[in-house]
Amino acid sequence: MIELQHLAKRYGDRVAVRDLSLEVAEGELLVLLGGSGCGKTTTLKMINRLIEPSAGSVRVDGDDVSRLATHELRRRMGYAFQQVGLFPHLTVGENIGITPSLLGWTDDAIRHRVDELLALVELDPETTRDRDPSELSGGQQQRVGVARALAAKPRVMLLDEPFGALDPLTRGRLQDSFIRIRRDLGVTAVFVTHDMVEALRLGDRIAVLHNGCLVQVGTPGTLLREPANDYVRQLLDTPRREARLVDSLLSHGPGPDSR
Amino acid sequence: MSAQLALLPEYLTAHVQLTLLALLCSAALSMPLGIAVTRVRWLEQPVLGLAGVIQTIPSLALLAVMVPLLASMRLQSIGFLPAFIGLTLYGVLPILRNTVTGIAGVDPALQEAARGVGMTPRQRLWRVELPLALPVIIAGLRTATVWTVGIATLSTPIGATSLGNYIFSGLQTRNYAAVLVGCVASAGLAMVLDGLVRMVEVGLRTRRRRLVGAATTITVGLYVYTAVTLAAPLFSSVDRPVMVGAKGFTEQYILASLLDQWVERETGRPTAQRQSLGSTVAFDALAAGDIDIYVDYSGTVRAHLMGRTTVGSDREMVLAEVRAFLADEHDIHVAATLGFENAYAVAARATQAEAMGLTRISDLIPLGPTLSMGGDFEFFSRPEWVSIRDTYGLTLSNQRTMDAALMYEAVAEGAVDLISAYTTDGRIAAYDLRVLEDDRGAIPPYDAVVLVSARLAREWPDVLAALGRLEGTIDVESMRSMNLRVDVEGVDPSAVAAAFIATLTDTR
Numbered sequence: 151m152i153e154l155q156h157l158a159k160r161y162g163d164r165v166a167v168r169d170l171s172l173e174v175a176e177g178e179l180l181v182l183l184g185g186s187g188c189g190k191t192t193t194l195k196m197i198n199r200l201i202e203p204s205a206g207s208v209r210v211d212g213d214d215v216s217r218l219a220t221h222e223l224r225r226r227m228g229y230a231f232q233q234v235g236l237f238p239h240l241t242v243g244e245n246i247g248i249t250p251s252l253l254g255w256t257d258d259a260i261r262h263r264v265d266e267l268l269a270l271v272e273l274d275p276e277t278t279r280d281r282d283p284s285e286l287s288g289g290q291q292q293r294v295g296v297a298r299a300l301a302a303k304p305r306v307m308l309l310d311e312p313f314g315a316l317d318p319l320t321r322g323r324l325q326d327s328f329i330r331i332r333r334d335l336g337v338t339a340v341f342v343t344h345d346m347v348e349a350l351r352l353g354d355r356i357a358v359l360h361n362g363c364l365v366q367v368g369t370p371g372t373l374l375r376e377p378a379n380d381y382v383r384q385l386l387d388t389p390r391r392e393a394r395l396v397d398s399l400l401s402h403g404p405g406p407d408s409r
Numbered sequence: 410m411s412a413q414l415a416l417l418p419e420y421l422t423a424h425v426q427l428t429l430l431a432l433l434c435s436a437a438l439s440m441p442l443g444i445a446v447t448r449v450r451w452l453e454q455p456v457l458g459l460a461g462v463i464q465t466i467p468s469l470a471l472l473a474v475m476v477p478l479l480a481s482m483r484l485q486s487i488g489f490l491p492a493f494i495g496l497t498l499y500g501v502l503p504i505l506r507n508t509v510t511g512i513a514g515v516d517p518a519l520q521e522a523a524r525g526v527g528m529t530p531r532q533r534l535w536r537v538e539l540p541l542a543l544p545v546i547i548a549g550l551r552t553a554t555v556w557t558v559g560i561a562t563l564s565t566p567i568g569a570t571s572l573g574n575y576i577f578s579g580l581q582t583r584n585y586a587a588v589l590v591g592c593v594a595s596a597g598l599a600m601v602l603d604g605l606v607r608m609v610e611v612g613l614r615t616r617r618r619r620l621v622g623a624a625t626t627i628t629v630g631l632y633v634y635t636a637v638t639l640a641a642p643l644f645s646s647v648d649r650p651v652m653v654g655a656k657g658f659t660e661q662y663i664l665a666s667l668l669d670q671w672v673e674r675e676t677g678r679p680t681a682q683r684q685s686l687g688s689t690v691a692f693d694a695l696a697a698g699d700i701d702i703y704v705d706y707s708g709t710v711r712a713h714l715m716g717r718t719t720v721g722s723d724r725e726m727v728l729a730e731v732r733a734f735l736a737d738e739h740d741i742h743v744a745a746t747l748g749f750e751n752a753y754a755v756a757a758r759a760t761q762a763e764a765m766g767l768t769r770i771s772d773l774i775p776l777g778p779t780l781s782m783g784g785d786f787e788f789f790s791r792p793e794w795v796s797i798r799d800t801y802g803l804t805l806s807n808q809r810t811m812d813a814a815l816m817y818e819a820v821a822e823g824a825v826d827l828i829s830a831y832t833t834d835g836r837i838a839a840y841d842l843r844v845l846e847d848d849r850g851a852i853p854p855y856d857a858v859v860l861v862s863a864r865l866a867r868e869w870p871d872v873l874a875a876l877g878r879l880e881g882t883i884d885v886e887s888m889r890s891m892n893l894r895v896d897v898e899g900v901d902p903s904a905v906a907a908a909f910i911a912t913l914t915d916t917r
Contacts, residue, residue, distance in 0.1 A: 200524055225527030235522030239540045248536075249526045298526065 151176040151338045157206035159192050166192045168362045179339045181353035189362040190342045194308050198227045225249055228299030230312040234291045236283035242294055243279040249302040267297040272327055289320035307339040325351055346388045358382050412901060413590045421594055423570035426635045427561045431493055435500030435553055443508025460502040468560045471495050472567050476690055487694040492564030499560055500553040507549025511542030547610040551603050558599040566687040568694055577685035581814050582659050582895050582902060650679040651872055654694055654703035657685040658813055659895050660833055664704045666906035675875035696739050701865040706751055706855040707731045712792040724854040740863040744876035749833060749885040752855040753793050754844045756830035758820060762843040769848040770801055781807035783816045783825040793852055800851035833885055835893025
């Protein structure tokens with residue numbers, strides 16, 4: 151469905167992404183995982199050409215994306231942004247309906263689709279549709295962001311740390327919703343995160359990036375059992391390390407000062 | 410006051426026409442330019458720089474510069490066009506700068522979101538960048554609106570009627586009711602137009618369609634009114650009126666009213682006035698045919714237009730020289746010599762002159778370094794002053810340029826010791842001033858002459874003949890007493906002119 155071949159991005163002398171090749175199968179969710187500055191967001195943005203690659207190619211459904219008009223390419227792929235990026239001068243409904251309106255859907259079709267999507271992301275269409283984005287909580291805004299990405303029924307979704315800025319409880323609820331939505335719709339997705347637990351919960355496969363290079367790609371099980379190097383091992387060990395830390399804090403008390 | 414209010418519809422309409430059209434063109438020019446600048450970044454510095462330079466030109470100077478500029482392009486050089494172009498240029502910067510700032514200030518995350526949802530560059534502009542930049546752009550539009558309404562009052566000296574007519578003539582003739590009406594009306598207009606723009610902004614921001622609709626309807630209504638009133642003269646079958654010009658001081662207002670009433674009375678033709686023109690603007694306007702008649706002074710024509718730096722002292726010789734020059738070089742004709750001279754003179758408070766023993770300009774030579782002198786806006790750069798200074802070898806402690814109307818008060822109150830008075834000025838007697846005798850003949854003669862355009866001389870012989878009948882009818886005492894009545898007694902110039910015409914026709 152999506153093929154990245156020898157993809158690279160340079161900014162002057164700095165290399166953001168180096169010779170990266172990956173495939174995402176139809177209906178699969180691939181997580182791009184890594185720390186800050188590893189090139190995961192750059193890679194994601196090269197798929198819908200928000201960033202133009204310095205070398206290599208991206209194929210979606212066999213079509214080389216560099217041959218397509220950027221706006222048409224992007225209308226075919228939903229994109230959820232880290233900062234949500236809802237337009238403050240438009241209502242929630244208008245934000246969700248924006249790509250369909252660019253595609254020339256009728257008003258009726260758009261209205262119907264907006265209500266359907268609001269229900270899908272567990273917001274009440276009646277009370278939410280005509281509000282300003284600024285009236286919603288962070289979690290609600292991110293739900294609207296996901297709904298907007300899904301609006302034009304894309305077969306591919308790109309998600310850039312969509313739940314990164316939310317508190318852990320809200321993040322957990324949105325992950326649950328997202329797992330359900332994806333199961334219902336069966337879209338192919340590329341999901342960028344630096345959160346190990348999120349990667350393990352959501353990903354069919356995980357691609358670990360480090361310093362612009364692909365270190366390892368495989369199912370969560372493969373990565374846990376056969377990490378390719380120390381970096382991957384440490385990265386995947388993070389949740390267990392944190393859990394051990396919590397256990398020890400609970401059994402021994404918080405620290406020497408308050409003992 | 411009611412006489413002043415009667416003029417309000419004409420002045421206000423003209424002011425609205427100027428302001429609204431200039432603002433429309435400012436916006437039409439600067440918004441696309443601002444958008445272009447945000448697309449082609451290297452344009453930003455040169456374009457904003459140029460607009461900034463235009464803004465640093467003092468507004469009155471920018472308007473005045475339009476006159477020779479348009480004349481050199483053989484376009485209408487006084488009146489509506491130069492004022493309109495000057496105001497348009499002046500309104501560009503605030504709108505341009507705010508358009509650029511507003512678009513550049515759109516959150517990069519939203520710019521990226523706009524690309525991410527699949528907008529083309531054009532859709533990004535119309536659906537995201539412009540709506541988000543709108544409050545900033547509208548703030549610029551409001552600045553431009555208030556500036557333009559205010560600066561439009563300065564278009565009076567370049568021959569465009571505006572609310573400035575009240576202010577300029579009111580200040581000159583000490584008619585403070587007129588000044589007040591002018592200021593209040595222009596401030597009120599600024600507030601109304603600013604309020605309209607604000608209504609649109611608030612309406613758009615809070616998505617209140619009715620508010621936007623109301624503001625838009627009023628605005629469109631104003632533009633329709635402007636268009637209709639501007640177009641009306643084009644379709645009217647009435648002949649273009651005989652246009653009488655006046656420079657911006659009391660005597661000129663009286664004489665323009667006098668000629669206006671006289672021509673209308675003697676020929677039955679419709680007449681109109683263009684008041685408060687700058688000194689050279691009046692001449693340029695006559696040469697270009699934008700006005701038909703105005704009164705100038707032989708010495709002024711000789712010094713300013715003929716560029717003579719020597720001082721001709723013989724009245725008849727100077728007149729003959731001027732007459733020949735105007736006819737040969739500009740096809741402008743002298744219809745009549747009115748009979749009086751309005752020369753520059755050096756005047757001092759009578760009491761001070763008495764105490765210091767001043768009767769002649771040469772008496773000033775030893776005292777010069779201790780004395781200060783006030784002059785009108787032109788005086789110290791005029792050849793007359795150069796001639797006085799050089800002929801007498803005068804040096805003064807201080808030279809101050811001030812409004813002619815304030816000069817007399819300044820000398821009477823002792824703020825300055827001497828002023829450049831005019832010999833016909835009623836205030837010489839009213840303020841108890843003494844005119845110092847020009848004992849070395851440094852000041853040229855200033856015969857008042859009625860100048861008419863080539864077209865008037867050719868097409869309206871009846872008007873030319875009527876003007877000819879004014880030859881020698883106004884002596885210096887009559888002129889001085891008419892000036893006195895306006896400047897000191899506060900009588901309206903047109904009333905003074907009417908009274909004088911009555912005396913002329915009684916004796917006939």
